Amino acid sequence: MTDTHAAVGIIWRGDNEVLMQRRRPQQTFSGYWEFPGGKIQFGETPAQALCRELQEELGITVTTLQPWLRRRHQYPHGNVMLHFFHVRAYAGVPYAAEGQQWQWTLLAQSPSPLLPANLSLWKWLSLPSVCAVTAAEIFGVEEMIKRMQAALANRLKLVQLRDKNISAEGRRHLATTAATLCRAHQALLLINDDEQLARDVQADGVHLSSGKLAVCDRRPDFLWAAASCHHEADIAKAVTLGLDFVVLSPVNKTLTHVKATPLGWERFAEFATTAGLPVYALGGMTVADIAVAQQHSGQGIGMMRQAWNVQ
Ligand SMILES: Nc1nc2c([nH]c(=O)n2[C@H]2C[C@H](O)[C@@H](COP(=O)(O)OP(=O)(O)OP(=O)(O)O)O2)c(=O)[nH]1
Structure with a gap:
């Protein structure tokens, strides 16, 4: 069966509210909440379809669209390929142009x-x-702890504790302190490749190295689980395990893996669009690359050295 393609818009108000609408009585899954959007018509790109749908449904004119992921879903009535976009800027004030129920919804209140x-x-x-x-x-x-404190105070919200080559006591001390600091700043902490340590310090999750990912046969039992990926096969495995996101590298040249051939942004975009889960770009990233990664369907960037250059 061929897929029906639909373009879907996540319309943001600030950083923690999105616009949700309710499917109308004559639609399948009526009464269910959805992001605004709809089917892509013949000859339209996904972005064009979304701009048309948002004009028709909410009377707004999109000014900035950021491609996010693409995700396939099997419904009883057929397969749908959903093309998600973030919408952070538009002209006009949203209203129910098709009589649908809609509301701004806090992320904490699905x-x-x-x-x-x-x-x-x-x-x-x-x-x-x-x-x-x-x-x-x-x-x-x-x-590292000092720099982490400064970065968290500067609104860092996601930390992966890697540091495989320090002493076991040093790593445990770092993990314990990082867990306390991250909790205090409502930031997520994922521990690389050590489920026991993650459990001991009550971290939010684990981050699998690509080596661990390859031999892992179940999703680690944590609220958040992620992985490092370098190839298509790694991403496929992460999807099979039901992980939450992946960090793909190296996108640019990096001091950490000097011999690796960088993927480049075009190849990154191919992976990020088709992965079906959020993808961070890693390898030679600076803050200026956040926007570049997001224009290439990424969730954002991973950084090591550059993340901690905070006074
Ligand atoms: N607009 C929108 N559609 C979604 C979302 N999630 C999701 O699975 N879909 C599916 C439902 C529909 O099958 C398709 C969008 O088509 P549509 O909104 O034009 O729906 P429709 O009533 O014409 O389609 P149908 O499912 O009743 O045939 O994508 C979402 O968040 N927003």
């Missing part, structure tokens, strides 16, 4: 029932644009 294809996606909306990877191997543990 409306119910949500269209089934949107369930895991809702959780991913709270992911930030930067994933900072610890670098105690470079700075030392105490300096």
Whole structure:
């Protein structure tokens, strides 16, 4: 059966509210909450379809569209390929141009029932644009903690504790302190490749190295689970395990993996569009690359050294 393609808009008000509308009585899944959007018509690109739908449904003219992921869902009535976009700027004031019920919805208050294809996606909306990877191997543990404090105070919301080559005590001390700090700043902490340590310090989740990902046969039992990917096969495995996001590298040249051939942004975009889950770009990233990654369907960027250059 061929897929029906639909373009879907996540319309933001600030950082933690999105516009949701309710499917009307004559539609399938009537009464379910959905993001505005609809079927892509013959000859339209997904972006054109979304702009048309948002004009028709809400009377707004989109001025900035940011492509996000693409996700396939099997409904009883057929397969749908959903093309998601973030909408952060538009002209006009939204109104129910088709008589539908709609509301601004806080991310913490997922409306119910949500269209089934949107369930895991809702959780991913709270992911930030930067994933900072610890670098105690470079700075030392105490300096790393100081820099982490500063970065969290500066609104960092996602930390991956990596540092595989420091002492076990140093890593445990870093993990314990990072867990306390991240909790205090409502930031997520994922521990690289050590489920026991993640459990001991009550981290939010684990981050699998690509090596661990390859041999892992179940989703780690944490609220958040992510992985490092370098190839298509890694991403496919992450999807099979039902992970929440992946960090794909190296996108640009990086000091950490000097011999690796960078993917480049075009190839990154191919992966990020088709992965079906959020993808961060890693490798030679600076803050200026957040926007570049997002224009290429990425969730944002992963950074190691650059993330901690905070006074
Ligand atoms: N607009 C929108 N559609 C979604 C979302 N999630 C999701 O699975 N879909 C599906 C439902 C529909 O099958 C298709 C969008 O088509 P549509 O909104 O034009 O719906 P429709 O009533 O014409 O389609 P049908 O399902 O009743 O045949 O994508 C979402 O968040 N927003």
